[in-house]
Amino acid sequence: MQPAPFDPEPHSDDRFVRDRTSGHVYHRVRHRVLYADTDRSGVVYHANYFRYFEQGRASVMRDLGYPYAEVEASGYVYPIVELGLRYFHPLAYDDEMWIHTRPTELEKVRVKFEYVISHVEGGERICTGFTQHCAANERGVPVAVDPVTVNAWKTFPR
Amino acid sequence: MQPAPFDPEPHSDDRFVRDRTSGHVYHRVRHRVLYADTDRSGVVYHANYFRYFEQGRASVMRDLGYPYAEVEASGYVYPIVELGLRYFHPLAYDDEMWIHTRPTELEKVRVKFEYVISHVEGGERICTGFTQHCAANERGVPVAVDPVTVNAWKTFPR
């Protein structure tokens, strides 16, 4: 049931790590849990992990030189068409996490990101998820993934 | 410190009550606390009361015959320029509340709503607040309050 351990080692620069288990390279960004993110069970409400994923996604695109705001400014949007999440450990108030993000599949009209959130202090895997996005123009019509995004996928460190 | 008791009695129909203490008439709508609204203190996170206020506001405008979606469709927007809230008692998960909403000041380019949230079961006042909105056209330029909104203010039961 539990996935293989997430076991990151340093990669190119400190914004990237490689998971020794899977061999995958991930971009990462550090973030801390707000009171606003928690619910009465004392830990982060399940839906709020998608905020963290958005932050990971925005951060990797910016670090690759293609901030999502510019992608939209160029006439493309990337609405989410599917997502999934598995939870292994909860995050509590004020906990620090690493949000790891990795561009994975690149299809003609779709792109996919995978995420691993881990606890900064303890290192354990908090959750694993993905978001799949469809390329569309400003009128919402599906179109081929724009060249800038294609390039981001191709230049992501392997 | 504590305000005078909120003491509602039935008014015109069951969507409206009159507060015996202040004499003010309020529209009301019933709502229940979700897990998503709470935080790790076990009660509703302070900022989430503004969702409830939005629901009260949307509900009163719809019941007066001027749903806010139509106001926007006619070319006006009403961004909030000021707001305030005082909290007296917390709301817990699954608690039911009455959201009471009352259009108050109508100025040339601004309108104001006041809100009282009370506990359905116990009747106690949970919080009192207000939102002040500026009329603007689609480009964000302040303009006179639109005639439909003026009419909503004038036809609200007194």
Next chain:
Amino acid sequence: MQPAPFDPEPHSDDRFVRDRTSGHVYHRVRHRVLYADTDRSGVVYHANYFRYFEQGRASVMRDLGYPYAEVEASGYVYPIVELGLRYFHPLAYDDEMWIHTRPTELEKVRVKFEYVISHVEGGERICTGFTQHCAANERGVPVAVDPVTVNAWKTFPR
């Protein structure tokens, strides 16, 4: 890619429908999109559908006679361990939706809900998703699903 049409017909009482396509019975509750739920693309932010799912879940448990607040009061919690969502059409501000919820798998320590959200006016399927929950005691230790929840699963109309 598109799922078979969601094609509900009346069932036992107006809180339940049967999907002619799959034969499954769903509980349903009506809900309307708030401004707070939307994002700058003009439609509901993807993570906010999990609020709607929570509302569906809370509503079906209440209507079956086992409000989740009572489940927790009896010493059980049901944190989400996995979830998934596929989006077919967006929901816009002020749109009304039906949230359809169906208890599905009942395992020794886990339960699962499936959801279909459809547009009240147009009838189209907005999204389909699921949440899987693990039964735990107040210290977070996995335990067998409590008898009240088992009973809710067994009495859900088929």
Next chain:
Amino acid sequence: MQPAPFDPEPHSDDRFVRDRTSGHVYHRVRHRVLYADTDRSGVVYHANYFRYFEQGRASVMRDLGYPYAEVEASGYVYPIVELGLRYFHPLAYDDEMWIHTRPTELEKVRVKFEYVISHVEGGERICTGFTQHCAANERGVPVAVDPVTVNAWKTFPR
């Protein structure tokens, strides 16, 4: 109507600035708008500014050496009893802001924070607000402000 300009100059270290207009010293932290924070008007939903305020508050307490998580661990809670906000300019997706936070009034059982959010690039004042908190013990009974918090107020740079 418009407040005097917010005109910050460097102070002790780069986490603090002094507003030349008012003479007040503020702690500051940089933050960027997520898609999740916006609504269909294209800018940040009014209630989401309270997330930013929470982040400012948490950050100043941590930098003063008294993280709020430790305050709670020592048996005190500081629920908000009143808040207010005035909006001057909107923030759009991906905009960077400075969240300025300043501990102000220290009463026997209450403390107050004031906030100014400004646009990193343009420098304009986005909004100004406050939160007032009541000291309470773990059972929610109002008590004198704890000595650690008193000390934080006293050591905040002036």
